[in-house]
Amino acid sequence: MSEYLLEVKNLTRIFTSKRKKTVALKDVSLAMERDNPKTLAVVGESGSGKSTLANHILGFLKPTSGQVLFEGKDINRQNRQQHKQYRQKVQAIFQNPFDTFNPFYKVDHVFHMLVSHFHVAPSRKKALPLIEQALEMVRLNPGDVLGKYSHQLSGGQQQRIMIARCLLLKPKLLIADEPVSMIDASLRVTVLDVMEKIKTQNRISQLYITHDLSTALQISDDIIVMYKGHIVEKGPAIEVIQSPAHPYTQLLIQCIPLPSPEERWESPIDIQDTRRIESEEACCFCDRCPKAADICFRRQPGYTQVSDEHSVACYLYGDKTE
Ligand SMILES: Nc1ncnc2c1ncn2[C@@H]1O[C@H](COP(=O)(O)OP(=O)(O)O)[C@@H](O)[C@H]1O
Ligand SMILES: [Mg+2]
Known part of the structure; x- marks a missing residue:
C-alpha cells in the first residue's frame, strides 16, 4: 500500500465562463504521510x-487535469x-x-x-x-x-x-x-x-x-503558501515563518499584525510593477514582486530546495538562465 495517505499530483483547475477564465489551481502537488x-x-x-x-x-x-490519490488510489475512479x-x-x-x-x-x-x-x-x-x-x-x-x-x-x-x-x-x-x-x-x-x-x-x-x-x-x-492558485513555498512551519524564502511569504510575514490577532491579513501588498507580463507562463507573483527580474515576466520558475524539506518557486534561488 502507498506510503502516503493523501497525494495531490499536478492538480490544475480552470473555471471558465462566457466572460472569463480563472486558473484557480495550477500544477498543485502535495503529499501527506x-x-x-x-x-x-x-x-x-x-x-x-x-x-x-x-x-x-x-x-x-473534478480536476481539469491532475489527480487526487488517497491511500494510493485515485478518488475520481x-x-x-x-x-x-x-x-x-x-x-x-x-x-x-x-x-x-x-x-x-x-x-x-x-x-x-x-x-x-x-x-x-x-x-x-x-x-x-x-x-x-x-x-x-x-x-x-x-x-x-x-x-x-x-x-x-x-x-x-x-x-x-x-x-x-x-x-x-x-x-x-x-x-x-x-x-x-x-x-x-x-x-x-x-x-x-x-x-x-x-x-x-x-x-x-x-x-x-x-x-x-x-x-x-x-x-x-x-x-x-499559495498565491493565485500556485504553491509558491512549502516547508516545515517554523522554517517557513523564521526564514521565508519567497518574496510573497516575506511580505506576508512583515504584514502579520502583531499586537492584534483580530486584524485581517488580506491584500497587504500594493506594489504594481509596470513591466508588461509577456506571457501567460510568467511567475504568478511577478507584477507585485519587489525583486522581480526580467525572466520572471516570461516564465514560471520551478521549485528549488532551500533546505531538505523546504522548497520555493522563485528565480532568486534557482536557475536564472533560459
Ligand atoms: N465555482 C466557481 N466558478 C468560477 N470561479 C470560481 C469558482 N470557485 C472559485 N472560483 C475562483 O477561483 C479562485 C480561487 O477561489 P477559492 O478557492 O475560493 O479561494 P480561497 O478559498 O483561497 O479564498 C477565485 O478567483 C474564485 O473567484
Ligand atoms: Mg476559501
Missing part, C-alpha cells in the same frame, strides 16, 4: 485557491462502495458551523443523521455513549449541548460539535477550511487546541486551510 499524523497548513489570501483545493480533495469538484468508505475516512469542517445546523432541530440531529447514514451504531440508544464520548474529546460537556438548538450555542461550541461529529466516524484525515475565522477570538484557542489534541490522540492528519499565518504556525507542522 500515512502513518505519521501531521497538520499541514495551506495559507494564502482570499482568492488564492485554498477552498478549490479542499473541494477537489473532498471530491466535490472509485466505485460506490469505495466512495462511501472515502467519505467516512475524510471528514471536513467549514468556516460557518451554523450552516450545518437546521435551526428547527436540536443539535442532536446532526449526530443522528450521521449515525444512521454510516451505521455507526445499531440504535439511537447505543449511539448515545459514543456521541457523549466524542463530545468529551472536544471538551464539551454533553449535558450542556445535547437537547439544545444551535442558536443557543456559541460559534466555538458549534464548531467543536462539528469536530465531535467527525470523530464518530474515526476519520484518517480532517480538512478544516477556515474553521476559526468566524469565531470570536476568545473562543478560537479552544477549537485550535482541540484540533491539536485529536491529531495526537486520535491520530487524525489535518489539512488546515487559513488566511491567518499566525494560527498556522500555532498548530501546523508544515506550511504551504
